[in-house]
Amino acid sequence: MKKVLIIEDNEKNLYLLRFLIQNLGHEVVEARDGKQGLEKALAEKPDIILMDIQLPVMDGYETTRQIRSHEEFKKIPIIAITSYAMAGDREKTLNAGCTDYIEKPIQPERFIEKIKNYL
């Protein structure tokens, strides 16, 4: 069982992601904005982070950069949850330090297939 930090401001999306992760048998830690996400990451030390990009207070890029700036998080998988609307910014997520990305809207079959690689 792994500890998964989900940083997502939308309640329904958060619910969906939590449902899927818990259904796969893993522990979920939640954060609702970038700043909170950074704090939770430092405090909880998760095994994997699911990072929404459009976040209040501090966006996904900045949050990723800050998490990555800590020595213990250099190799942790950070999966960006990107929107099709932000297509041009996809490279930006990788440049910011994300390991991979999953497109919104989340299609459960594909999501599970992809996330299994990191769990």
Add this chain to the structure above:
Amino acid sequence: MNILKGFSIKKKLILIQLLTTFAVLSFYTVFNIVRDTRFYLNSVSRELTSIADLVGSSCISALHFYDRETAGSTLSILEADEHVVNALILDSNGELFAEYNKKGYNDFDPEKPLAETIRREAKFITISKPIFQDKETLGYISIRYDMRGFQQIISKNKVISLIIFLIGMATAWILAVFTQKTISNPILKLREDMKRISETGDYSIRPSKERDDEIGVVTDGICDMLEQIQVREEERARMLQALQESEEKYRNLVERANDGIVILQEGVFKYVNPSLVKMAGSSKEKLLGSPFIDFVYKDEIPKVRDHYLKRMKGEPVPAMYETVFKTGKGEIVDAEVNAGSIKYKGKPADLVIIRDITKRKQMERELIKHRDHLEELVEERTTELEEANERLLELDRLKSMFLASMSHELRTPLNSIIGFTGILLMEMSGELNPEQRKQLNMVKSSAHHLLDLINDILDISKIESGKVELSIETFSLMDVVREVLTTIQPLANEKNLQLSVKEAEEVQITSDRRRVKQILMNLVSNSVKFTDKGFIEINITPLKNHTVSADVKDTGIGIHKEKLKILFNPFQQIDMTSTKKYEGTGLGLYLSKKIVTHLHGDISVKSKPGKGSTFTFILPIKWKEEPENEKSTDH
């Protein structure tokens, strides 16, 4: 000879001949008379001497013996000679010894000469000589001879000589008149011909040549001269005519010109044409002789004067300038003046052409007014347009923002719909009965359709507002094709369609991977959508010009010819009634075309209804910011 100058040749010739004859005859006559006179005088002298000698010697004995009587009778013998009028003998002392006096001649005064003397008087000739015997003077003899008879002979001779002289002169006259004709007649004839030519002016007349002498040569010379004169005369006549025609042409031109044309000398009108008279509102008589400057509007006088003075000094001035005139009626005339120097009647003058441009000036002023007004209008409009443009740009920004945020907002609920539908279908939340599964699949399909629509609209709005962000990288085209095939394969399988890559050239291209995939996906899914049986075939072929073509061939329903043109327009899914059967956004081809253009490629289609379609899209192997052939492909 100067006196002869005024005479005709005829008279001169006659006169010369007469003078010559006169001189010869005069000399001859005078010579004759003198010679005759001398001859007679000599013969008389000789006769008298012999008489004196004879009578003297006869009287020697008488003197010797002092016999007066014998002496007297001896002297009386002299009676026989009618011309001897007096004879006397003196003795050695000079005393009268004997005498004989013819009746009526008693006035004889004898001399006592020592030697023989001959004394000539008006009417008489007297010879006196001593009478010698053995060198002793015995006495003296004197004889007087009456010369009147002799003078008669002389006179007769003179008359004869004169007659001969006159006959000679008359003959000379006749000869002179005759001979002069041979010389003067041809000259006179020549003169007549010349007179005729000069009177009639007919230079075609030629004097006839009748001789080969000097006059003939002169005639030839005159003929040559006439030839030349005739040629020149004809030339002159032609020139004169040309000149007249030219003069008439130019006079007409000047007289009928719409422009005022004047000739000035020392600033005064010397010639004015009717247009100028009309323009000046005056009469020709008043204008001629009046100063030009009076005609110039007073404010313009310095300018006109300055131009004139500069032109006179030879400084470069424009040939044409504009000024203002004031007519006799006080009207103001705007004029264009063109002045130049000419010669008029042998003196320097100015030819000035004056064009009335009052109307033009008025129109110009109107035009300027309109132009100024127009400029204001244009400025106003420009401002309005700028504002409108500003508003439009703002609207466009708003539209893009609206579309972006709307897409985002629309997508957020779709996330839940698609996500939870997926969870339900995976039966993670519990088992489903077949009806529930069927209905949830419908929800899923509709949600995906809606998502596609939203994504296409967002793409189009980005492309249309020029906000396309390309992500250029180098990748394998075949990899992309394989990805597309993996995605589409389940759909093809559902319809029992054969989906394959026929020609699979491994080509590395530099372009936007996601966009290329989007286009290929669109084309292949379209083919699957519109094909019910048969196959779909993909070919990747490198072309010349560093391009690569990807074509998608199907055995689908095909497209009508007239529909091909509008195929790439938005919302042109071919059969509007068939949208239910072939579900789609209607934006796929339009979007593909837009994207291909941004990738500097091209997309085209070939199709036969009922047989199938082939979509081909061509991409440059290396995408560049400004492709070399962009301009040519635009047209």
